[in-house]
Amino acid sequence: MAEITDPENTIIVTLKDGPVHIQLLPDVAPQHVERMKTLARAGAYDNVVFHRVIDGFMAQSGDVEHGKHGGDLRRAGTGGSDLPDVPAEFSRLPHDRGTLGAARSSNPNSANSQFFINFKDNHFLNGQYTVYGRVISGMEHVDKIKRGEPAPEPDRMLSVKVASDVTNG
Secondary structure, eight states, X not given: OOOOSOGGGEEEEEETTEEEEEEEOTTTOHHHHHXXXXXXXXXXXXXXXXXXXXXXXXXXXXXXXXXXXXXXXXXXXXXXXXXXXXOOOOOSOOOOTTEEEEOOOSSTTOBOSOEEEESSOOGGGTTTSOEEEEEEEOHHHHTTSOOBTTOSSOOEESEEEEXXXXXXX
16 A cells, blocks of 8 residues: 555545545646545545446546436436536646546536546546546556446445545545
């Protein structure tokens, strides 16, 4: 497990196979980082499905409107949160394996709550989607997320917490 050097900007996503630690990048995308921390602290991401998981590409989750247990999973991927959209914060950071990107519609300024984790280097996304974090440990658990759009029994984020809010992170 990687050492958490900035607990206020580290997210712990608990998956069925174990924890995934994501180092957020507030210097690169402060509004996206703040949104993820706000939703994590509200418990909005807990029990949300991975509604779009494409082998050799990425795993997408974060539809807090439709992706929760008991929600309409047929609509998962079409919703966000009740907070306003976040404007694009494009940077020169590449979409490498393990980076966290902001999902959005065709409008670059439409990111809200959804995000994806890259399974491999996806440099064709560079400059088109905001990178605002990177997996620092637990990528082997991300690699085990069930594939599908959505999978028949999609995997979920059991909990999503800010490391500074958790004792013994």
